[in-house]
Amino acid sequence: MASESTSIPSVAAPLVVGLAGFGTIGSGLARLVAENNDMIRRRVGRDIVIKRVLVRDMHKARAVALPDTAQLTINATDLTDDPEIDALVELIGGIDNARALIERALERGKHIVTANKALLAEEGTALFLKAAQTGRILRYEASVAGAIPIVQTLKESLNGNRIATLMGILNGTSNYILSEMAANSLDFEVALRQAQELGYAEADPTLDIDGHDAAHKLILLIRLAYGVHYPYVALPIRGIRGISYKDIVLAKEFGCTIKLIAQVRECTDESRGRGGVPCLEAGVFPALVRDSYLLAAVSGVYNAVRIEADAAGLLFFHGRGAGALPTAGAVLSDLLAVARNERQNNTGFSDTELPQAGIVPPREWRSCCYARLTVRDRPGVLRDIAGCMAADGISVARMQQKSDDGRGLVPLVFMTHETSAGAMDNVLRRMEDANLLSEPAVCYRVL
Amino acid sequence: MASESTSIPSVAAPLVVGLAGFGTIGSGLARLVAENNDMIRRRVGRDIVIKRVLVRDMHKARAVALPDTAQLTINATDLTDDPEIDALVELIGGIDNARALIERALERGKHIVTANKALLAEEGTALFLKAAQTGRILRYEASVAGAIPIVQTLKESLNGNRIATLMGILNGTSNYILSEMAANSLDFEVALRQAQELGYAEADPTLDIDGHDAAHKLILLIRLAYGVHYPYVALPIRGIRGISYKDIVLAKEFGCTIKLIAQVRECTDESRGRGGVPCLEAGVFPALVRDSYLLAAVSGVYNAVRIEADAAGLLFFHGRGAGALPTAGAVLSDLLAVARNERQNNTGFSDTELPQAGIVPPREWRSCCYARLTVRDRPGVLRDIAGCMAADGISVARMQQKSDDGRGLVPLVFMTHETSAGAMDNVLRRMEDANLLSEPAVCYRVL
Numbered sequence: 001m002a003s004e005s006t007s008i009p010s011v012a013a014p015l016v017v018g019l020a021g022f023g024t025i026g027s028g029l030a031r032l033v034a035e036n037n038d039m040i041r042r043r044v045g046r047d048i049v050i051k052r053v054l055v056r057d058m059h060k061a062r063a064v065a066l067p068d069t070a071q072l073t074i075n076a077t078d079l080t081d082d083p084e085i086d087a088l089v090e091l092i093g094g095i096d097n098a099r100a101l102i103e104r105a106l107e108r109g110k111h112i113v114t115a116n117k118a119l120l121a122e123e124g125t126a127l128f129l130k131a132a133q134t135g136r137i138l139r140y141e142a143s144v145a146g147a148i149p150i151v152q153t154l155k156e157s158l159n160g161n162r163i164a165t166l167m168g169i170l171n172g173t174s175n176y177i178l179s180e181m182a183a184n185s186l187d188f189e190v191a192l193r194q195a196q197e198l199g200y201a202e203a204d205p206t207l208d209i210d211g212h213d214a215a216h217k218l219i220l221l222i223r224l225a226y227g228v229h230y231p232y233v234a235l236p237i238r239g240i241r242g243i244s245y246k247d248i249v250l251a252k253e254f255g256c257t258i259k260l261i262a263q264v265r266e267c268t269d270e271s272r273g274r275g276g277v278p279c280l281e282a283g284v285f286p287a288l289v290r291d292s293y294l295l296a297a298v299s300g301v302y303n304a305v306r307i308e309a310d311a312a313g314l315l316f317f318h319g320r321g322a323g324a325l326p327t328a329g330a331v332l333s334d335l336l337a338v339a340r341n342e343r344q345n346n347t348g349f350s351d352t353e354l355p356q357a358g359i360v361p362p363r364e365w366r367s368c369c370y371a372r373l374t375v376r377d378r379p380g381v382l383r384d385i386a387g388c389m390a391a392d393g394i395s396v397a398r399m400q401q402k403s404d405d406g407r408g409l410v411p412l413v414f415m416t417h418e419t420s421a422g423a424m425d426n427v428l429r430r431m432e433d434a435n436l437l438s439e440p441a442v443c444y445r446v447l
Numbered sequence: 448m449a450s451e452s453t454s455i456p457s458v459a460a461p462l463v464v465g466l467a468g469f470g471t472i473g474s475g476l477a478r479l480v481a482e483n484n485d486m487i488r489r490r491v492g493r494d495i496v497i498k499r500v501l502v503r504d505m506h507k508a509r510a511v512a513l514p515d516t517a518q519l520t521i522n523a524t525d526l527t528d529d530p531e532i533d534a535l536v537e538l539i540g541g542i543d544n545a546r547a548l549i550e551r552a553l554e555r556g557k558h559i560v561t562a563n564k565a566l567l568a569e570e571g572t573a574l575f576l577k578a579a580q581t582g583r584i585l586r587y588e589a590s591v592a593g594a595i596p597i598v599q600t601l602k603e604s605l606n607g608n609r610i611a612t613l614m615g616i617l618n619g620t621s622n623y624i625l626s627e628m629a630a631n632s633l634d635f636e637v638a639l640r641q642a643q644e645l646g647y648a649e650a651d652p653t654l655d656i657d658g659h660d661a662a663h664k665l666i667l668l669i670r671l672a673y674g675v676h677y678p679y680v681a682l683p684i685r686g687i688r689g690i691s692y693k694d695i696v697l698a699k700e701f702g703c704t705i706k707l708i709a710q711v712r713e714c715t716d717e718s719r720g721r722g723g724v725p726c727l728e729a730g731v732f733p734a735l736v737r738d739s740y741l742l743a744a745v746s747g748v749y750n751a752v753r754i755e756a757d758a759a760g761l762l763f764f765h766g767r768g769a770g771a772l773p774t775a776g777a778v779l780s781d782l783l784a785v786a787r788n789e790r791q792n793n794t795g796f797s798d799t800e801l802p803q804a805g806i807v808p809p810r811e812w813r814s815c816c817y818a819r820l821t822v823r824d825r826p827g828v829l830r831d832i833a834g835c836m837a838a839d840g841i842s843v844a845r846m847q848q849k850s851d852d853g854r855g856l857v858p859l860v861f862m863t864h865e866t867s868a869g870a871m872d873n874v875l876r877r878m879e880d881a882n883l884l885s886e887p888a889v890c891y892r893v894l
Contacts, residue, residue, distance in 0.1 A: 032758050036607055038723060042674055043606045045797035141604065147759035149596075149604030157588065157596030159490045160483055160779030227489055276485060294741060294765060311479055311776030312594035318741060318763040329758030332607030344787060350492035 014047040015339040018079030018110070019070070020054040020101060021091030025115060025142070027064035028324030029089065029331050034067060040332075044339045048332075052079050054092070080104040087137075087338050089331060090114040099123050106134045113334040115142035115327060121219035121232050129353060131346050138346040139334035144217040145170055145303040147326035148319040149333070154224035155348035161309035163225040167263040167447065170217040172301035172321040173201045173208035174240045174260040179299040182248050182257070188241070200301060210239035211260065211284040218262040218284060221305075225264065226278045227349035228357035236283040236362045243286055247372060247442055250413050254370065254398065254446075256288035257296040261447060263287075267360050279358030281365050288370050288446040294318070295447075363422030368397065368446040371424070373412045373431065374439035377404050384436055385412060392427040394419050409438050415446060461494035462786040465526030465557070466517070467501040467548060468538030472562060472589070474511035475771030476536065476778050481514060487779075491786045495779075499526050501539070527551040534584075534785050536778060537561040546570050553581045560781040562589035562774060568666035568679050576800060578793050585793040586781035591664040592617055592750040594773035595766040596780070601671035602795035608756035610672040614710040614894060617664040619748035619768040620648045620655035621687045621707040626746040629695050629704070635688070647748060657686035658707065658731040665709040665731060668752075672711065673725045674796035675804035683730040683809045690733055694819060694889055697860050701817065701845065701893075703735035704743040708894060710734075714807050726805030728812050735817050735893040741765070742894075810869030815844065815893040818871070820859045820878065821886035824851050831883055832859060839874040841866050856885050862893060 019026055033040070033048045040048055050070045058072050066072060073079070079088055080101065088105040090112060092098055098119050102112050112131065114120070120127065120140055131138040141151045145168065154163075169175050173195060180191040192209065195201035207213045215237045222230045240260050251258050264282040289296040294316045298304040303321030308314055320326035347354060375381045382401070389396060398415040405411070416424070428441045466473055480487070480495050487495055497517045505519050513519060520526070526535055527548065535552040537559060539545050545566050549559050559578065561567070567574065567587055578585040588598045592615065601610075616622050620642060627638040639656065642648035654660045662684045669677045687707050698705050711729040736743040741763045745751040750768030755761055767773035794801060822828045829848070836843060845862040852858070863871070875888045 028758075032607060036609060036757070039609060040607060042796050042798060043792075147756075147762060149600050152599065152604050153596050156784065157599050157780050158776070159783050160479060160487060161776050162483060162486060294744065297741065297744070309594075309776070310483070311475075311772040311779070313767045313770070313773050315594060315767075316763075316765040318765075320760045320762075323760070325758040326760050329605070329608050329756070332758070333604050336606050337603065340791060342789060342791065344789065345490075349489050351489060 012046045014049040015335065016084050016086050017048060017050045017335065018052045018054070018082065018085040018088045019050050019091070020076070020079060020088060021093070022053050022055050022062065023091065024324045025327045025331065026053070026091045027062065028328030030067050030070075031064055032325065032328050032332055040336065044336050046339050048335055048339065051085055052082065054079055076101050076104070080108055080110065085110060087111040087113060087335060089335065090116055091331075093118070095119055095122060099127065102127060103130055106130050106136050109134065109136065111137040111338045113139050113331055113338065115140065115331060117143040117213070117216040117220060121216035124220070124223065125229055125354070128347050132352045137338050137343060139337060140220070141334050142327045142330035144220050145305060146319065146321040146323065147329055148303055148305060148317045148321070149330070150221065150305050150317060151224060153317070154221065155344065158307070158309055158312060159348065161311045163266065164308040164310065165263070165265045166221060166225055166305065166307050167261050167295065168218070168221065168305040169259055169295060169298050169303055170214040170262045170321065171208050171211070171260055172303055173205065174214070175298065175303070176200045176301045177209065178240060178243070178248070178258060178260065181243070181245055185245060187245050188243055209241050211237040214260060214262045215284045218264065218282060222264050222280065222282060222357065223354065224348050226266070226280065226357065227347065227351065227354055228278060228280070229354045230280065230282060230357040230359075234359055236285070238285045240286050244442065247444070250372060250400070251288045251370065253400065254288065254415055255291050256370070256446065257291060258286055258444065259289045259295065259298070261285060261287045261289065263447070267358070277355045277358055279360060281360040283362065286444055288444050290447065293447070363420065363425065365421045366418050368418055369416045369424050370444045370446050371414045371416070371428070372442040373414070373437055374409050375412055375436055376438050377408050377410045381436065382412070384434065385431065388427050388430045388434065388436070392423050392430065394423055394427055459493045461496040462782065463531050463533045464495060464497045464782065465499045465501070465529065465532040465535045466497050466538070467523070467526060467535060468540070469500050469502050469509065469513075470538065471771045472774045472778065473500070473538045474509065475775030477514050477517075478511055479772065479775050479779055487783065491783050493786050495782055495786065498532055499529065501526055523548050523551070527555055527557065532557060534558040534560060534782060536782065537563060538778070540565070542566055542569060546574065549574060550577055553577050553583050556581065556583065558584040558785045560586050560778055560785065562587065562778060564590040564660070564663040564667060568663035571667070571670065572676055572801070575794050579799045584785050584790060586784060587667070588781050589774045589777035591667050592752060593766065593768040593770065594776055595750055595752060595764045595768070596777070597668065597752050597764060598671060600764070601668065602791065605754070605756055605759060606795065608758045610713065610754060610756050612710070612712045612755040613668060613672055613752065614708050614742065615665070615668065615752040616706055616742065616745050616750055617661040617709045617768065618655050618658070618707055619750055620652065621661070622745060622750070623647050623748045624656065625687060625690070625695070625705060625707065628690070628692055632692060634692050635690055656688050658684040661707060661709045662731045665711065665729060669711050669727065669729060669804065670801065671795050673713070673727065673804065674794065674798065674801055675725060675727070676801045677727065677729060677804040677806075681806055683732070685732045687733050691889065694891070697819060697847075698735045698817065700847065701735065701862055702738050703817075703893065704738060705733055705891065706736045706742065706745070708732060708734045708736065710894070714805070724802045724805055726807060728807040730809065733891055735891050737894065740894070810867065810872065812868045813865050815865055816863045816871050817891045817893050818861045818863070818875070819889040820861070820884055821856050822859055822883055823885055824855050824857045828883065829859070831881065832878065835874050835877045835881065835883070838877065839870050841870055841874055
């Protein structure tokens with residue numbers, strides 16, 4: 001008697017995985033592999049089996065049960081040196097241990113899936129080279145913008161395009177703090193403490209709020225978009241620490257929202273070309289984003305990426321930048337690509353070693369600028385300020401003078417036409433030298 | 448003397464392409480291949496060479512020059528039967544000729560890249576089967592949402608996810624018309640004529656404004672998201688023809704924007720499960736979209752897709768849905784995947800033949816609803832209307848009574864709590880039968 005079977009047979013051997021790290025993302029991955037097993041089998045015709053899980057403490061209580069198939073270990077070699085393991089998922093973070101683990105695994109023929117943006121930003125060149133030499137797959141979708149498939153999009157979907165500009169909100173913690181400041185009229189320190197209490201910011205928030213996390217991610221996106229190595233130490237980074245609620249309100253009056261932006265633009269000035277290697281203007285900085293951009297509407301812990309490309313035109317992607325399942329889903333998509341033995345170039349380029357990017361010096365960056373000056377309320381002050389602007393060739397698009405703050409100090413708020421960062425620096429120094437400013441000037445780019 | 452060469456050597460034989468169709472997209476592709484040749488070579492280590500271009504008229508004047516490498520032909524077999532051609536790009540559109548062309552090319556070992564949504568929606572099952580039997584790549588990124596890489600995202604990046612809901616603005620013409628109606632207080636017919644004059648709508652706009660184009664695309668997205676065949680003829684389709692400017696204004700008062708939406712949701716009711724095959728609620732219809740959704744902010748000819756998935760959470764994609772270069776860029780990304788010989792499953796699933804989707808009957812769809820009723824201004828009318836609502840178990844969330852239109856007719860506008868489409872049908876019929884309505888009721892879902 002024929003029975004009506006509904007289960008989908010697995011046609012190939014399972015992909016055997018060694019999982020390094022069983023924190024939020026690692027346990028999310030284990031849960032997802034178990035819950036969506038039938039979907040995975042339909043997608044790739046194989047199962048994913050987690051065989052070994054590397055942890056620091058064998059006896060720690062865990063919120064998520066270990067998969068039935070898996071055994072805990074504290075020895076990295078139980079993962080890297082097990083001939084049955086096909087792929088290593090690296091979720092331990094940090095630089096040195098993670099690099100050693102991945103290198104040893106590559107040498108022993110394992111494919112790699114990692115979410116480690118710091119490692120790939122700072123030591124990526126060596127790791128991609130080793131992966132190319134050993135002919136292994138090295139994937140890292142989860143390392144940038146969580147659930148947004150931006151790695152795959154740049155590597156595959158936009159690979160016939162030239163990317164003119166890429167700007168992203170890549171750090172959920174910073175975006176959460178800025179959103180809360182704007183929505184609830186909070187000062188920076190208050191919003192930061194609140195984010196820490198809710199677990200959206202670490203006890204030591206440096207990596208997030210000072211822009212380093214976004215900067216690591218930007219280095220990865222630059223590599224994917226332009227096929228160049230951009231040295232992390234050369235990237236200008238400014239975070240959101242100390243942003244004033246005042247500027248958030250004033251920005252809104254100019255039709256803008258302050259966001260922490262990671263941006264790269266290709267300089268089209270022919271004179272900069274060095275043998276066809278792109279010359280880039282790249283950095284992480286708080287900026288006023290025009291409210292007509294969807295990017296300005298990105299709130300809370302969400303991430304977003306906005307791309308202008310020669311063929312595609314304007315593209316915008318929005319999604320969760322962190323969290324157990326959004327990140328685990330990205331790791332899983334990489335594992336399924338390994339299960340299909342999909343051997344694209346790991347960097348998205350066929351060159352084994354990528355050239356170093358040309359770099360536009362930050363003083364030469366051009367944009368409109370927002371500046372808030374605090375001056376003493378006296379006759380002629382506006383003339384003196386305007387004189388400094390004119391002397392450095394800076395043209396004002398909009399200006400607001402606010403009323404006296406009661407201490408005889410007046411805020412003057414400007415939006416300039418396009419100018420260079422160097423000219424803005426010069427004019428602010430000129431004003432300081434002339435003793436025109438009662439408080440340090442506040443200045444942001446306008447995108 | 449060593450010369451400093453800056454050109455990147457091609458390491459493999461070129462991918463030789465037969466291009467069927469040299470209209471907007473075809474000539475855009477030729478331009479892109481020529482302009483971005485160095486980028487293509489860096490990406491895949493090969494050149495793309497267009498060898499033959501199939502046209503209907505050899506002597507037609509063309510705005511874009513034919514590539515140097517290419518020869519025009521009016522004989523399809525010059526493409527399908529040329530052993531030097533590796534891949535066929537099908538951009539002729541329509542069903543029968545395109546299907547014959549693709550089938551013959553597959554039989555002769557060519558890989559296929561197509562932008563033909565109608566063909567893949569209506570005849571996809573046979574074509575995917577033939578591609579699987581012949582072991583060829585069949586790619587179609589350009590067939591849905593232009594430059595938005597939604598095909599690749601569903602096939603790869605979200606393949607470890609279960610998709611709960613996917614809703615898209617997939618027809619730029621309809622979205623342009625609705626945007627213009629809202630922005631400039633236009634009636635439907637005026638906005639349509641304007642779109643036709645600007646070339647955003649065809650002389651015969653049926654395919655776009657009656658929802659068929661969006662429906663074709665939805666069938667493709669359903670296949671990619673759920674791995675099922677959803678018969679095109681079974682899809683409920685309602686377009687934007689005859690939408691009143693009145694409802695656009697009233698929707699705004701409820702904090703909503705009217706959009707033409709293509710939507711699919713998986714029904715999680717266990718009793719509907721048929722052996723693990725997803726049961727889907729799918730259709731194309733105008734709906735009120737809450738302004739808190741980014742989808743409500745999509746204006747003009749842009750497309751967008753909003754996805755809720757179990758791991759990723761909420762994702763949103765926005766970009767150009769049509770146009771020469773945005774679409775050609777998507778075709779080119781497919782060609783580069785062919786150049787890398789990337790043999791994923793063409794459907795995103797390992798099964799050669801996909802099961803047919805379970806279908807939730809439209810009367811059982813549940814949502815909040817918007818209804819505009821036109822009633823005669825007399826005592827007791829509100830009681831009678833409310834009585835009908837209560838009789839069909841429909842609970843009102845918000846109501847507005849507008850003032851008399853001068854003819855003694857009053858518009859009553861309701862937003863209901865979640866209810867079934869069937870119950871809404873019943874209550875509107877009940878009101879008609881009781882002669883309560885002076886004009887036909889207008890009813891939309893609220894998303």
